[in-house]
């Protein structure tokens with residue numbers, strides 16, 4: 001069966017890295033192991049430029065019909081003065097909500113060849129392999145009421161609502177337990193149950209559904225302690241699960257532990273297995289158009305797409321092996337370059353992966 | 358004029374470390390350079406044990422009359438099964454709110470002698486000296502409405518409210534700018550203004566009051582990026598200011614960067630300069646009563662008390678110099694011990710500081 005892929009290059013380095021990732025995907029099409037139909041559309045600043053909105057209607061229509069979406073990156077200084085609802089990142093929030101992409105899987109992996117890139121001592125991060133499962137369509141990101149109001153005394157007051165229902169918590173919890181079952185069977189749930197009722201309920205639900213996964217060792221950390229433990233001894237973690245805002249903070253901290261965020265992919269899934277796949281790094285406007293961006297995070301996002309939305313785990317594994325092989329060959333884009341390696345540009349890195357496949 | 362100090366030893370190692378800190382304070386009393394009257398009361402689990410509440414009425418009365426409060430630590434496994442409103446940390450939240458201790462100053466300092474304790478590469482953290490200014494009486498910690506409700510379909514829903522008024526933001530903002538003026542004149546304000554209206558207002562107010570501090574270089578980071586930058590290159594920061602929940606997470610991460618949280622003090626101030634001073638580490642129930650806890654964070658909290666509430670900056674500096682001297686002598690409690698140093702217990706460490714004074 002032909003699968004529909006929507007490609008959203010977005011802004012900044014987005015188009016360059018997505019081009020390389022599509023070349024990799026097309027290797028499988030050409031060899032006959034994959035049947036896809038790819039369409040292209042705009043999101044973020046590109047959506048605003050083309051149709052006046054960061055998540056245009058035409059993009060929405062294609063997104064709703066797609067089996068999987070490959071996204072480059074959104075944002076750039078050019079859009080910073082727009083009204084907030086028109087800004088690129090609102091396009092991202094809109095597509096997440098619109099497609100119900102509630103499960104954000106963010107691996108933090110440190111490749112042996114890049115161990116020295118971390119700001120942490122090598123022995124603390126060598127072979128780091130954490131999976132952060134972040135809830136992506138609830139919490140204070142979307143909670144109502146929200147806004148800025150003027151009080152009777154004339155001063156303004158900003159407010160937002162953190163909110164989770166039991167079923168929202170259970171849904172992401174099951175994703176996290178299922179993920180842990182396929183990995184090291186250790187799950188750490190992160191909350192602030194000593195202060196916030198929302199996360200008191202979160203912890204209660206995690207404990208309850210944990211009974212259905214007797215093989216998984218479930219632990220709980222307060223978010224402040226989780227941030228400390230990530231800095232102190234990240235290898236103690238296998239899978240972590242948390243809400244949208246805590247996940248935003250912790251997953252970025254975890255990614256930075258590896259020192260090579262140009263290498264890290266992500267998946268955002270809905271309940272039908274439709275997913276959006278994107279590198280965790282941003283649109284890097286400072287190097288956009290120079291042809292020097294690292295395409296590996298986007299290429300590894302394609303691997304996640306093959307695994308989670310296209311039911312092609314072997315092809316995913318082939319990409320991951322190709323990335324390791326190319327790193328072992330010593331090829332590096334500027335962001336991960338160290339002395340003694342061979343510096344390559346975006347296109348050459350894409351070509352190296354294609355060759356390794 | 359005699360200053361009233363309220364001493365709240367609290368739980369776990371609290372009594373042991375507070376005892377040493379009071380010996381240090383009494384050096385100044387004995388030599389005639391300080392005039393204080395100290396009273397003792399219960400908080401946290403100790404408050405519950407003595408009077409059935411984590412912040413007893415008798416403690417409240419003394420707290421309201423005090424010029425400064427020295428707190429050890431609260432919490433312990435013994436209290437984990439209590440109803441939430443009776444738990445030790447609720448005593449902490451209650452006294453913060455009751456005294457209006459809105460400004461939490463949390464230095465993250467890495468002493469040269471302890472540089473190897475950090476999980477980060479030494480060159481990234483050597484001589485680290487960041488001050489995190491965390492708002493402590495607002496935000497989602499205290500926002501209404503909050504709770505867990507049952508929806509018509511029978512499922513439960515947890516909710517909390519993030520909220521800041523302009524005047525609350527301005528108040529902590531001025532504390533942060535004033536702090537920056539006395540240090541490196543660089544202030545980084547942390548928010549999530551791209552998603553949360555509350556912090557959109559936060560950023561607006563910071564920019565506005567920044568005009569009154571033209572010498573301070575003001576920057577802004579989203580909280581996810583701030584977490585990354587702290588891990589990647591912490592020395593880029595001088596003073597950071599943020600709300601209660603983001604400050605909870607970031608200040609703990611920053612503290613852990615130093616690898617020696619047994620060394621870090623904190624101050625929580627209200628608008629009259631009354632302050633509560635406490636080590637940032639917890640009650641460490643596993644080593645309580647063994648006489649091996651590190652009293653230096655509490656002793657350095659006394660230094661902050663002398664500086665911020667007792668108007669004795671010279672005495673504060675003397676304590677800080679004594680701590681450096683004792684570290685240079687090679688004396689270490691277990692938590693900061695490395696080979697070649699002299700391992701000392703709580704009382705011996707306190708005595709070493711007294712001797713150095």
Ligand SMILES: CC(C)[C@H](C(=O)O)[C@@H](O)C(=O)O
Pocket residue numbers: 089092093248551552581
């Ligand atoms: C751009 C922003 C809205 C977004 C978020 O906060 O979710 C980003 O930080 C992310 O983590 O994908």
Ligand SMILES: CC(C)[C@H](C(=O)O)[C@@H](O)C(=O)O
Pocket residue numbers: 194195224446449450605
């Ligand atoms: C114990 C807890 C309520 C407290 C907080 O979250 O403020 C602690 O983590 C702190 O930072 O002082």
